[in-house]
Amino acid sequence: MDEQKLNEFLGQMLQDLGGAFSIPLVRIGDALGLYKTLHKDGPLTAAELAQATGLAERYLREWLSAQAASNYVAYDAASGRFSLSPEQAAVLADEDSPVYMVAAFECAAANVSNQPALEAAFKSGDGVAWGNQPGCLFCAVAKFFRPSYRHNLVQEWLPALDGVVEKLTSGARVADIGCGHGHSTVIMAEAFPNSDFTGYDFHDGSIAEARDHAKAHGLTNAAFEVGLAKEYPGEFDLVCFFDCLHDMGDPHGAMAHVRDSLAPGGTCMIIEPMAADALEDNLNSVGRLYYSASTMVCVPTSLAQETGTALGAQAGEARLREVAEAGGFGHFRRATETPFNIILEARI
Ligand SMILES: C[S@@+](CC[C@H](N)C(=O)[O-])C[C@H]1O[C@@H](n2cnc3c(N)ncnc32)[C@H](O)[C@@H]1O
Structure with a gap:
């Protein structure tokens, strides 16, 4: 054994375990408004945070210490006060920031809860249906993707x-x-x-949520219907898939149906997780998150459906091109990209 390599690996493990142990603490910080209060009113001592939030000081002191040790909040030893730097606030306190990351901890928590179902699925080879995911994975996923859509979709992708x-x-x-x-x-x-x-999704709970959401925005030009990717009705000038084509049981069949549903000159926009075509080129921090989520969510979701193609979240452009071409699309290109997404354009 090479002691230096062992120590390096243990160092990585310590970092990773710090992240894993932070899952419930970050969620508590979000759910109880602690990051937002620190952002708005900080720097604060534990007692001042307790006064501002009405929460128990002893718990807050321990939580703040853990957050400072994690470098998620800043600590000033001279005053005993904690605060969020602008960068920490952008990641942890501001839901509208393009780098808001708290929802990723919610996804991680849902994945932990889903472990028993996945253990059984590893043995049987069966899928785990999207609608059977624990807690509100749907809420966490929506919250995770929203900042990127809010900052990129109209400005860059379309x-x-x-x-x-x-x-x-x-x-x-x-x-x-x-x-x-x-x-x-x-x-x-x-x-x-x-x-x-018109938004279509086969998960009725998500469609109910989407309808409420459109109503809250006072929109009259957005409707939501329960529908399968291979069966939705209507003719469209633009058909979009946001981080979901790889989740479908039969993505080839879905693309063939898109082709039939497109008006002449129509476009299909496919947003997929950033990935290279070869595994060895995805062995990085983004690939690590996506392969992990894909094991717990994307692959089981697809395997629970007909065909069960299970592209996985790291399918990569070449595989997605093959899916689009099999569906009857002659034109396919990467229109643009972000560190987390590739934006693909398919036309007939
Ligand atoms: C990772 S989520 C992405 C949701 C949403 N597009 C977003 O970006 O927040 C995948 C979505 O695909 C939906 N889905 C999976 N397979 C489907 C199918 N065959 N037909 C319709 N919807 C499907 C799931 O219900 C889920 O809402």
Whole structure:
């Protein structure tokens, strides 16, 4: 054994365990408004945070100490006060920031709860249906993706597609397949009031949530229906998949149905997790998160459906091109990308 390599690996483990042990603490900080209070009113001592929140000081002191040791909050020993730097606030306190990360801890918590179901699935080879995921994984996933959609979709992704913004501005029909809680649908509907948007998802709970969400935004041009990717009705100028094509049991069949549902000259936009084509090129921190989530959520979701293709979250562009081409799309290109997503354009 090489002692130096062992120590390096143990150092990595200590970092990783610190993150794992932080899952419930970050969620407590979010649920009880601690990050937001520190951001708004900080620097604060534990007693001052207790006064501001009405929470128990002894717990807050321990929580703050853990957060400071994690470098999630800053600590000033001279005053005994804790605060959030602008960078820490952007990641932990501001739900509208493009780098808000708390929802990822919620996804991690849901994955931990799902361990017994996955252990059984590893033995049987069966899937675990999306609707049977524990707690509100759906809420966590929607909350995780929302900041990226809010900051990129209208500003960067739609303009990267050929001629789509012009159509949306004058009035187009858009389908958002696998829309979940419908954040992507609502963001587009707000930006393009002359166009009509329909979100489809096979999970009725998510569709109910999406309808409430559109109502809260006062939107009249966004509707939500329970529907399968291979069976939704209607003809559309733009069909979108946001972080969901790889979750589907039969993505090839879904793309064939998109082809049939597109109006002449129509476009399919596929947002997928950032991934290279080869495993060895995905062995990095983004790939690590996505392969982990894919093991616990994406692969079991697909295996629970007909065909069970199970592309996995790290399918990569070449595999996705093959899916689109099998569905009858002759034109396929990477329109743009972010560190977390690739944005693909498919046309007939
Ligand atoms: C990772 S979530 C993404 C949700 C949403 N697009 C977003 O970005 O927040 C995957 C979604 O795909 C939906 N889904 C999976 N397979 C489907 C299918 N065959 N037909 C319709 N929806 C499906 C799930 O219900 C879930 O809402």
